[in-house]
Amino acid sequence: MSTPMLTRYEQAHRILKSKKNNDIVRNDTVYPHWINNDADGSGSDYFWYQKQTAAGKEFRWVDVRAETNEPAFDHVLLASLLTDAIVNFKEPIEDHQETTGRTINPLDLPLTAMTINAANKEGTLQISFTAMDKRWLFEPDTASLKEAPPAQLHGFISPDGKKTAFVREHNIWIRDVSSGEEKQLTQDGVETGVNGESAAGMEDILLWSGDSQCLLFTKLDNRETKTRHSINYVPLDGSLEAELVESTLPRGGDESIGGWRLIVVNVSTGETQKANYPVIPQIACGYHLDGFLTAGLAWWSADNQCVFFVDSPRDVRTVRVVEWDILSSSTRVVFEEADDIAVRLRHDITSPPILAPLPETNELIWFSERSGWGHLYLYDLNSGELKHQITGASGNKEPLAHNNWLVHSILHVDAERRELLIQTAGRDPSINPYYRDVCKVNIDSGQLTPILSENYEHNVYKTIDGTSLDYVRSHYNLLGDVNIRRVYSGGVSSTGQYLIATRSRVDTAPETLLIDRNGREILTVEAADTSDLPTDWQWPESVKLKAADGETDIYAVVFRPPGFSPEQSYPIVDLRPSTRGFRNLPVGSFVNTMQYGTIYYQAAAMAVLGFVVVCIAGRGTPSRSKAFYTHHYGDHAFSNDFNDRIAGIRQLAERYPYMDINRVGISGDEWPINNVIYASLLHSSFYKVTVLHCMCDPRFALAIVADTTEMTISKMTPPRTPYPEDCVESFSGKLLLIQGLRGSSIEPSSRLVNALVNTNKDVDMLCVPNLLHMVTPYTLRREWDYLVTHLMGGEPPEQFLLTTY
Numbered sequence: 001m002s003t004p005m006l007t008r009y010e011q012a013h014r015i016l017k018s019k020k021n022n023d024i025v026r027n028d029t030v031y032p033h034w035i036n037n038d039a040d041g042s043g044s045d046y047f048w049y050q051k052q053t054a055a056g057k058e059f060r061w062v063d064v065r066a067e068t069n070e071p072a073f074d075h076v077l078l079a080s081l082l083t084d085a086i087v088n089f090k091e092p093i094e095d096h097q098e099t100t101g102r103t104i105n106p107l108d109l110p111l112t113a114m115t116i117n118a119a120n121k122e123g124t125l126q127i128s129f130t131a132m133d134k135r136w137l138f139e140p141d142t143a144s145l146k147e148a149p150p151a152q153l154h155g156f157i158s159p160d161g162k163k164t165a166f167v168r169e170h171n172i173w174i175r176d177v178s179s180g181e182e183k184q185l186t187q188d189g190v191e192t193g194v195n196g197e198s199a200a201g202m203e204d205i206l207l208w209s210g211d212s213q214c215l216l217f218t219k220l221d222n223r224e225t226k227t228r229h230s231i232n233y234v235p236l237d238g239s240l241e242a243e244l245v246e247s248t249l250p251r252g253g254d255e256s257i258g259g260w261r262l263i264v265v266n267v268s269t270g271e272t273q274k275a276n277y278p279v280i281p282q283i284a285c286g287y288h289l290d291g292f293l294t295a296g297l298a299w300w301s302a303d304n305q306c307v308f309f310v311d312s313p314r315d316v317r318t319v320r321v322v323e324w325d326i327l328s329s330s331t332r333v334v335f336e337e338a339d340d341i342a343v344r345l346r347h348d349i350t351s352p353p354i355l356a357p358l359p360e361t362n363e364l365i366w367f368s369e370r371s372g373w374g375h376l377y378l379y380d381l382n383s384g385e386l387k388h389q390i391t392g393a394s395g396n397k398e399p400l401a402h403n404n405w406l407v408h409s410i411l412h413v414d415a416e417r418r419e420l421l422i423q424t425a426g427r428d429p430s431i432n433p434y435y436r437d438v439c440k441v442n443i444d445s446g447q448l449t450p451i452l453s454e455n456y457e458h459n460v461y462k463t464i465d466g467t468s469l470d471y472v473r474s475h476y477n478l479l480g481d482v483n484i485r486r487v488y489s490g491g492v493s494s495t496g497q498y499l500i501a502t503r504s505r506v507d508t509a510p511e512t513l514l515i516d517r518n519g520r521e522i523l524t525v526e527a528a529d530t531s532d533l534p535t536d537w538q539w540p541e542s543v544k545l546k547a548a549d550g551e552t553d554i555y556a557v558v559f560r561p562p563g564f565s566p567e568q569s570y571p572i573v574d575l576r577p578s579t580r581g582f583r584n585l586p587v588g589s590f591v592n593t594m595q596y597g598t599i600y601y602q603a604a605a606m607a608v609l610g611f612v613v614v615c616i617a618g619r620g621t622p623s624r625s626k627a628f629y630t631h632h633y634g635d636h637a638f639s640n641d642f643n644d645r646i647a648g649i650r651q652l653a654e655r656y657p658y659m660d661i662n663r664v665g666i667s668g669d670e671w672p673i674n675n676v677i678y679a680s681l682l683h684s685s686f687y688k689v690t691v692l693h694c695m696c697d698p699r700f701a702l703a704i705v706a707d708t709t710e711m712t713i714s715k716m717t718p719p720r721t722p723y724p725e726d727c728v729e730s731f732s733g734k735l736l737l738i739q740g741l742r743g744s745s746i747e748p749s750s751r752l753v754n755a756l757v758n759t760n761k762d763v764d765m766l767c768v769p770n771l772l773h774m775v776t777p778y779t780l781r782r783e784w785d786y787l788v789t790h791l792m793g794g795e796p797p798e799q800f801l802l803t804t805y
Contacts (some may be wrong), residue, residue, distance in 0.1 A: 005788070006797040011534065011562070012605040012784075016804050019591070019601045020630025024533050026052040027526040028590040028597075029459065030512040032500045033064075034493050035118055039675075046491075047500075048072050048116050051526065056108025061116075061125075063499055064514065067522055068764035072116060073127060073140040079106035081145035085115040086132055104163060113151055156205065163267065165206040165215050167196040172206065172217055174267050185215070185265050186272070192222045192248065195263075197291065199249075199282055203783065204291025209304040214326070215265050216300065216307055218292045221279055222258035225250045233741060234769040249744060250282075252698050260292045262309060265325055275307070275324045277331045281314045295352045302359040308334070308381060310345070319343040321364065323381070335384040335489055336370060341630050344369060347408065349581040350594075356413045356420070358443075361588045364441070365390065365420070367407065369626040374406035376422070378443060390446050391422070404625065408436050411462055412496040418443040421451075421496055423460065423518070425623065431455050432542060432555060434587045434623055435464055438501060438777035440517060451519040456503040457588040461491040463703040504588040506557050506600070507539040528590070538607070539602075540586065545651050547619055548643035552628070558584045558656075559607040566656070570612040571663035571791045572649060575603050575689070578621040579674050580629065580639040585617040602780075602805070606667075609784060610792055614652065614658050636698055637678045637721035646686050665689035665781055665791040669775050677752065681727040681733045689734045689791040691783045694773045695752065697723055700745035724748065725755040734790045736764045740771025777802035 018024040035046040045065050051058045061072035082104045106109065114129040127138040128148060136150040155164035155175060164175045170189025175182045189195045195216045196204050207216040225248045232243045259279035263274045280292070292298065298309035305327065311320045320336040337343050345353035345367050354367035354374070362381045367374060375392035379385070380526035392403040405426035412421040426433035427450075438452040438460060452458050491500040497517050504510035509530045514523040538560040547554045561570065576599050578584040584599050591597035591701050603613045618641040619631035632638030653661040666687045668676030677695055679687040721727070739749045749765070756763045766782060785796040 002515050003797065005794055006800070008015075008609050009784070009800045012608040013802055014319050014802075015605040015608060016601055016802070019597060020804065022052045022054075024530070025509075025590050026054070026532075027512070028504075028510045028528040029502045030500060030526050031461065032491060032525075033116070035116065036494050046118065049525070052529075053107065054529075054532075056105065058107075059109075061114075062514065062523065062525065064522060069525065073125065073138070075106040077106040077140065077143060078138055078145070079109060081138070081143070082109075082131060082136075084537060085136075085145060088680060089426075100766075118787055127201055138269075140705070143172075158208050158267075159210055160212040165208065167206070167268075170194040170197065172196055172215065172265060174215075174571075175492075182266075183270075185267065185270055188219075192225070194220050198294065199258075199291075202291070205293040207293050207298065207300065209264075209300050210302065211304050213266060213268065214304070215267060216293065216298060217263055217265070218260045219263055220258065220282075220291075221261055222248050222250075224256040225258040226254050226256070229755050230608065230742065230746070232770070236520075236770070245742075247744070251701055251702065251745070252702055257314065262298060262307065262324065264307065273326055273329055275309075275331060276329045277311075277322065277324065280309070280311050283312055283316075290352070296355065297353060297360065299357040301362065307700065308357065308364070310355070312343070313346070316342045316344070319345065321366075321379070321381070321384075333384075334381055335379060335386075337366075337370070339370075341456075341633050344629075345372075347374065347406075348583055352408070354407065354410055358366055358413070358414055358415055363387070365410070365413070368626040372405070372626050372627075373404055373426075374408075375403075376407050376410075376420075376441075388446070390420075390443060391424070391441055391448065393446055405433075406623075408623070409462060411438070411460055411499065414490045414496050419496075421492060421499065423458070428453070431552075432457075432505075432544075432587070434555060434585060434617075435505075436587075438499070445471055449519075451502055451515065451517070452503070452513075454503065456505055456508070457592060458500040459504075459588055459592045460499055498522070502588070503590050504528075504590075506542050506586050506589050506593075508589060510589055510592055525619055534562055537560055538564050540589075540604070542587075543652065545616075547647040548641065548647040552619060552644075554616065554618050554644055554648055555585060556614055556652070557603070558652065559603045559613040559615075561607050561610050561612070564658075566658045568658055569660045570610065570658055570659070571665065571787075572659050573606060573611045573613050573787060573791070574645060574649065574652075574664065574666040574679075575599070575606060575613050575615055576667065576669050577640050577645065577674065578616075578617045580620050580633075581622065583617060583623050585615055585621075590648075606784070606787075609788060610794070611787070612656075614649060616640075616645050616648050618642075618648065635720045637682065639675050642678060642683050646683065663688060663786050663791055665691070667691045667787065669693050677724050678721070680728070680733055681724055681731050682721070684730065684732040687733065687741060689787060691736045691738070691784070692787050693738045693775050693779055694740055695724075695737055695749040696745055697748045699723070700747050702744070725751040728755045728759050728761060731756065731759075731761050734764070734786075736766065736783070736786045738766045738768070738782065740773060741769050742771060743773035745773075760790055775805050777805045780805045 029048050032047040032049050046063055048061050051060050059072040059349045060069055060560055062069045110131045111129040117126045124139055124141045129136055135148045135150050138145045155166035157164055162177055166173055166311055170193050172185045186195050196206055197202050204218055228247050230245045232245050235243045259281045261279055262275040263272055298307055302308055307324045309322050311322055318336055318338040321334045322331050323334050324331045356365040364379045364381055366379050368377055376390040378387040378390055380387055389753055393409050405424055408423040408425050410420055410422050422439055423436040424439055425436050435457045438458055439448050439450050441448045499516055502510050502512045510528040512525040513521055514525050515521050541558045543556050545554050545556055576584050584594055586593040586600045593600050603615055607613045619628055620639045620641050623627055653659040664687055666679045668674045676692050680690040737749045753763055753765055781800055781802040788794045788796045
């Protein structure tokens with residue numbers, strides 16, 4: 001039976017699903033694939049991309065010099081050729097492909113792992129792809145389609161193109177490209193000492209020397225890491241007996257957390273050389289815990305005699321750049337940076353370090369917050385001396401007078417021009433300080449020239465990072481088994497002459513532009529199609545507020561229900577708050593924000609249920625000044641200061657009386673160091689309902705997460721707020737804890753519930769067997785139900801089926 005609340009759930013579900021099925025918005029971003037197939041490898045005048053359509057997809061070809069954007073090939077022709085090719089196939093076409101009988105739909109071609117090559121600028125296109133479990137080669141000009149050899153095996157190609165390096169069963173191997181002959185280079189790879197892999201079990205880069213004679217790789221040494229046990233109460237094999245599961249993921253309080261050792265192997269002799277240096281502690285590099293070399297923390301010298309690397313101790317208060325002489329195995333500290341609080345090389349845990357080696361001149365572009373803001377500095381790696389500050393220096397000819405802004409990332413390095421393409425934020429005080437622009441800056445003079453600097457967030461893909469990997473794999477269906485994190489070239493052409501940027505705000509439809517390095521807009525590649533947005537869609541609003549000190553600017557985004565009326569009263573949900581290590585504040589629309597729009601879509605969906613949803617970033621969160629980030633550094637309860645969030649929500653309620661300040665709830669997801677639990681424990685007079693997925697605290701979180709280091713080791717004052725189980729006396733309101741029993745740590749929620757029981761406090765807890773440390777469609781639906789029931793006072797539909805989150 002249909003009810004108003006059931007209709008809301010269905011509408012909210014449609015919004016969540018649209019992130020993958022393009023149901024309400026299409027082409028909200030573009031992934032360009034640059035063609036670099038000239039003889040000298042420098043071709044960057046063409047790219048292709050996949051366009052989303054209401055009927056499926058279309059592959060587009062952009063000729064930058066001609067300023068044209070047209071279909072990459074005849075889709076009807078390819079569909080016809082594929083249909084003819086499968087006539088004799090016995091196996092069915094994949095279920096997800098649209099076919100009529102056995103006819104391929106030209107509007108939704110079933111292509112994965114696709115590449116487009118051109119022998120030269122006027123040459124014939126060659127399109128390789130996988131379809132129906134076979135590899136194909138299609139040449140549109142000759143209407144030729146034929147089976148092709150399997151896609152090239154994975155690995156890292158040597159500079160001379162003769163060998164491929166790869167990892168197999170924790171060891172390093174090479175393969176001769178011409179003969180296919182394979183050779184194992186290391187023999188010592190084991191579970192507690194893997195070669196060429198990250199802490200998450202993903203491959204790390206194998207870094208060739210420029211002369212193709214040697215490989216640099218890492219060994220992840222976990223021999224002294226503590227072994228822990230968890231219980232799987234519902235074994236997947238159907239056994240009745242619970243099984244004991246071992247893991248070696250270190251926690252913040254452990255004496256040893258393991259780390260990386262750097263090794264070079266000569267590919268001809270198999271001889272290895274280990275750096276004479278202590279193990280380098282693991283740190284989280286990127287959303288999927290990238291490896292040391294993938295994060296760019298080591299590089300070869302131009303003469304192939306030395307390797308430089310970055311060493312960051314666990315307390316992150318002293319970071320060193322070290323030179324390793326391969327012949328002697330000796331090391332020397334080139335320079336170091338120290339700080340009483342922390343030395344950060346990036347803004348948040350999902351980002352790679354912001355640095356750029358210049359091997360030909362033996363220099364290093366280094367990121368530092370020593371001025372109070374994140375800027376770039378140039379170091380001489382011969383002497384270890386600082387040459388000068390590149391960005392934000394008082395003597396530089398900046399377009400604006402103040403230097404209280406930050407460099408967000410380096411997009412491209414042009415060593416010949418001595419020029420960088422960078423993204424900055426906060427340069428214009430009249431623009432939201434979280435919006436990224438695009439600039440070029442001269443390495444020597446510091447002369448900075450804005451390229452894209454309007455009042456928008458500008459999203460430029462440096463590569464397909466871990467945050468977007470799963471989204472791209474499922475959403476675009478292009479990847480197959482290809483490791484796109486390695487093969488995808490990103491939004492900037494190889495020469496840095498052109499780049500693709502998507503601009504948007506939370507309240508505008510995205511638009512993707514092709515521009516040159518001087519800022520000339522060449523083409524609008526795509527403007528997002530929002531024609532299928534709900535007719536009563538409410539665009540979110542970005543607002544500036546004041547922190548609890550009454551002086552510091554903080555920012556929030558407000559999502560209102562469809563059909564919103566200021567004459568009604570709406571409960572408020574503080575959703576998925578940012579933490580000290582991760583900013584979850586939406587800045588662009590749809591996928592053009594953190595976690596590929598997960599927070600944007602989830603907030604919009606929850607608003608549909610009848611809430612005013614607020615995403616707010618108070619002090620103690622990243623992407624602002626150092627002082628903003630280090631606010632109450634060392635105190636877990638002040639990551640994204642609750643006092644700031646409460647002050648901000650009160651200001652919003654004064655501005656918008658339809659926001660019911662007496663009905664405020666909060667919801668936190670699985671992010672390992674969120675502090676949402678303190679809403680119920682210390683601020684329950686304000687937050688009446690709390691839902692928390694997979695509670696954690698620094699004692700039990702992964703030691704490699706920077707927040708954990710800060711929380712467990714910091715000696716800063718003021719004293720840390722007691723841990724949750726010691727703060728239950730003031731607890732009131734409604735609390736739902738959702739805990740996966742196969743998560744990396746169930747102790748925090750267990751300790752808290754035990755303390756609540758001992759003090760006769762009421763708490764609701766959902767324990768899910770075989771659930772890891774994550775949110776699922778089922779647990780998200782239970783979150784919705786709980787907030788609708790206890791915060792809104794409504795009745796959720798019975799056992800509504802969510803299929804995505």
